[in-house]
Amino acid sequence: MKFLSGERLWLLLLVVALLVGYVVVQRQRRPYAVRFSNVDLLASVVPRHPSWRRHLAAAASLLALTLLVLAFARPARTIQVPRETATVMLAVDVSRSMKATDVDPTRLRAAQRSVETFVKTLPRRFRLGLVLFAGSVEVAVPPTHQRARVSAAVKNIELQPSTAIGDAIFASLDSIKATPSDGGKTPPARIVLLSDGSTNAGRPNEQAVAAARRADVQVSTIAFGTDSGSILLDGVHEAVPVNREALRDIARDTGGRYAEAVTEQGLRQTYEDIGSRLASRPEFRSITMWFVGAGIVFAFAAAAGSLVWTSRLP
Numbered sequence: 001m002k003f004l005s006g007e008r009l010w011l012l013l014l015v016v017a018l019l020v021g022y023v024v025v026q027r028q029r030r031p032y033a034v035r036f037s038n039v040d041l042l043a044s045v046v047p048r049h050p051s052w053r054r055h056l057a058a059a060a061s062l063l064a065l066t067l068l069v070l071a072f073a074r075p076a077r078t079i080q081v082p083r084e085t086a087t088v089m090l091a092v093d094v095s096r097s098m099k100a101t102d103v104d105p106t107r108l109r110a111a112q113r114s115v116e117t118f119v120k121t122l123p124r125r126f127r128l129g130l131v132l133f134a135g136s137v138e139v140a141v142p143p144t145h146q147r148a149r150v151s152a153a154v155k156n157i158e159l160q161p162s163t164a165i166g167d168a169i170f171a172s173l174d175s176i177k178a179t180p181s182d183g184g185k186t187p188p189a190r191i192v193l194l195s196d197g198s199t200n201a202g203r204p205n206e207q208a209v210a211a212a213r214r215a216d217v218q219v220s221t222i223a224f225g226t227d228s229g230s231i232l233l234d235g236v237h238e239a240v241p242v243n244r245e246a247l248r249d250i251a252r253d254t255g256g257r258y259a260e261a262v263t264e265q266g267l268r269q270t271y272e273d274i275g276s277r278l279a280s281r282p283e284f285r286s287i288t289m290w291f292v293g294a295g296i297v298f299a300f301a302a303a304a305g306s307l308v309w310t311s312r313l314p
Contacts (some may be wrong), residue, residue, distance in 0.1 A: 002284065003070075003077075005074045012066065037206070058250065062293045063298040064297075064299040066295075067292075067294045068292065071289075075286070075290075077285060078285075079282070079285050085125055085127070086128070086187050087187055088191075089130070089190075089191045090128065090195065091131040091133060093134070093163060093194055094159055094160060095135070095159065095162060096161055097196050098159060102296065103225060104235070108195065111224060124259075125145075127143035128176075133165070133168035134162055134164070135161055135201045136164070136167075137167045140154075142152040156225050163199040165193065166208040167208075168208075169212060169250075173211055176191075182237075191218070193221045194222050195224065195247065197245075198246065199246065212258075214284050219251060219254040221250050222247075223248075225241070228241070
């Protein structure tokens with residue numbers, strides 16, 4: 001919970017001042033009462049109620065004032081509101097290292113299957129695009145509501161040499177920028193990048209991260225593979241360990257989410273989580289009326305208690 005007009009909370013100091021004043025007055029009443037010499041007369045005019053009851057009305061009044069001051073400061077709480085629309089670009093690494101079998105059955109095949117899951121779970125009102133990258137980058141599907149195009153494109157992939165993660169992020173940003181606005185408003189956008197993380201072609205990751213930050217687009221990354229991954233090239237086994245740090249840095253520096261997925265089940269869970277995060281956005285909603293209502297209840301309680309126990313309003 002937060003207060004949208006928190007500067008008004010200084011009024012609580014006045015409530016504290018009233019509480020201090022009440023305590024001081026109550027301490028002065030005892031020595032004042034013993035000045036009466038006729039104890040029997042004093043006993044006849046003082047109500048025969050437990051002494052603590054006379055404090056209830058005052059306590060209820062102070063609580064009512066506290067709640068009304070808090071209401072005046074406009075309290076609000078965070079709730080998740082469904083997004084009306086958004087643009088998501090999937091950037092899939094199609095370099096030759098993705099044919100490593102350290103992810104069952106291969107890194108690429110596991111990615112293809114999990115993309116299918118992501119396509120199905122992402123809200124239909126979102127636009128989805130696809131970028132395929134290796135040494136070169138191809139915008140296979142511009143952002144669209146036609147999910148079948150993404151599903152078809154991700155099934156027909158040819159592996160290529162080299163990896164250009166930076167260029168893939170730039171291509172995704174360009175596609176997002178070219179997407180038509182909805183009702184004059186630019187929808188929020190996210191890039192989800194799948195790779196084993198080793199850039200060895202094109203523009204460096206740092207330039208792409210800076211561009212994503214300027215565009216206010218988060219890049220969530222998913223690292224494929226293990227440290228022991230390898231592929232067979234020209235009869236020779238070549239090590240292709242995953243570069244977790246590079247992908248983690250991209251996600252951290254753009255405000256996205258980093259995940260590691262070494263099994264198909266793990267990939268599915270990761271995509272479902274990303275889809276659920278994209279489906280809603282946090283928004284502050286006022287809860288002022290709750291505080292006003294509680295303040296009124298305590299105000300009436302103070303009045304009723306005072307009438308019952310002192311025959312007068314506070």
